[in-house]
Amino acid sequence: MPEDIQLTTTWARTPLPAGTSQVGYLLLEAKPRARSAASPATVNFAMVLDRSGSMDGPKIESLKRAVMEVIDTLRPEDTVSVVVFDETASVIVPSTSAADKTALKNRVESIRVQGGTAMSTGLEAGAAEARKGIAPDRVSHMLVLTDGQTWGDEDQCRAIAQQLGPEGVRITALGLGDEWNEQLLDDLAAATQGVSDYVADPKDTEKYFQAATAAAQSTAVRRARLLLRLAQGVTPRAVFRVTPMIANLGYKPIAEREVNVDLGDIQADPGASVLVEMMLPANAAGAYRAAQAELVYDVPQENRVDQRERVDVMLDFSATAAPKVDPRTMNLVERVTAFKLQTRALDEAAAGNVAGATQKLRSAATRLLDLGELDLADTMNRAAETMAQGGGPTAAEQKQMRYATKRLTLEQLTGSGQ
Structure with missing residues (x-):
């Protein structure tokens, strides 16, 4: 064997x-x-991207650059597809070989912002394109990005992801800015054993897209x-x-x-x-x-x-x-414990248990200080103080806490952070 x-x-x-x-x-x-x-894996790389009106300006320009970099990174034997969505979906690049990069990037350049946000339309069209490229010797990956809430179709989004998981399509779900539904993106990723993450600044979009591409190719x-x-x-x-x-x-x-x-x-x-x-x-x-x-x-x-x-x-x-x-393993135990405390704190805050949420955030902050994670500890202490005074964390603080704790082991195990 x-x-x-x-x-x-x-x-x-x-x-x-x-x-x-x-x-x-x-x-x-x-x-x-x-x-x-x-040897790099042959990949079937599908992208499902938000082009609603809130993406106007630096967001859409960074998005288009990121997609073009993905196309440049893919090999001729790879397949690629690009779907954009607002209230409806449009197939910008049907599932095809990644060989003719100039033609593919010209199509991406044509993307313009418009309309509202109905993510399920994009996921449905993206899933159809992804399925065209599924093969036993290929790694199928779907990259989803949105900057806003999708209204009323969350269950349809989850159902599509639950279908894609058994078919071998792994989802990386990225939220850009502060106004998107983190629970929905977490659920999409979890249904396919994928990952979800927070892109705080549009200029970082390319970095996250390259990381997703590299993950697929290094499978x-x-x-x-x-x-x-x-x-x-x-x-x-x-x-x-x-x-x-x-x-x-x-x-x-x-x-x-x-x-x-x-x-x-x-x-x-x-x-x-x-x-x-x-x-x-x-x-x-x-x-x-x-x-x-x-x-x-x-x-x-x-x-x-x-x-x-x-x-x-x-x-x-x-x-x-x-x-x-074993110092390395015990360090990981401490980092996972900080993640658990943060997760429970946000759950208790959502349920109205302010005292419990505040106590857990402060406990997580203490562990993070011991681990040298000073910025994240400071964010948690500020959020705990705001809660104790009757307020709550900002959307940006909540997303930073949720996703930065997920990343706590990257440097510990790989020597590099995201």
Whole structure:
């Protein structure tokens, strides 16, 4: 069997104290080997873009430059399509080869702003174009950008994304500025194991588009899913993705003491990493197999499906030795904890629990200060103070908190931020 993936495990602390039940944190990392990461993936790249009246000025000009850069980055064997939407959708570039770049960019240059916002029309037309390019040896990716609220068709948008997920189309959903619905974009991305993000300034649009293109082209394996077979007495509590961005993945029980975690596509760099929080039984001193981890995945470049990589997850318990902390894994635990606190704070604020939201934001800010994330900590402290005085965070502050905490692990694991 070809060895495409290196699967490694690291406990945050080991050995653990014997004789007591406790929470353990396990970092699982899947890193494509050089062989599977050597050649760029052939991609089917669909773009669904807001051209409503609020996009006028620097927004639409930056958008057009970003799309043209994507076209320049794609190879002749790739396919590309461009759909724009206001109240209705227009297909600017039907699904086609990315070879004739001049002709494609001329079509993009013709985009003009108009009308209001009905995202479902764009998603429906974009999905139709994306489906034309789906093939077993291609990576299908949809890049969605909007700067505003879509009115009354959110459920249709979610339904389209839920159809695209099983078809292998991964969505990157970008919100530009401060007036869009972050929950909707998060849902679109989650339905396809994709990512959502916040573009605060139009001049950064090109950077985010290039990152999405690079992610598609560097896809080494597709439809990755992690199977965890747990030892007697071991129970999962939470599973968080930590690369490329933090997300609560959840898990699906598929048998007694066996759970499935959908990971989606895995890029050559940085790979995929998940942090598993689990309750461990009161074991006597000794070495135990806490779980077996199995990664199941497809390799699109070679049209291979259901490839497998397994590793036993061993853990030591001791009645005398003090636990040794793995600094890198524990740092990730702290960053995920800050993400969880921020998420719960915004949920409680939305539910009207101001005291609970304020307390959690301040706790998150304290952890962020310890981690050296000074600007984000300052934003959370300001938001907490505003809430305590009867106000609330601005739309920009809320989006910064929501998405900056998702990015907390980028520099930690890859050495580069977005």
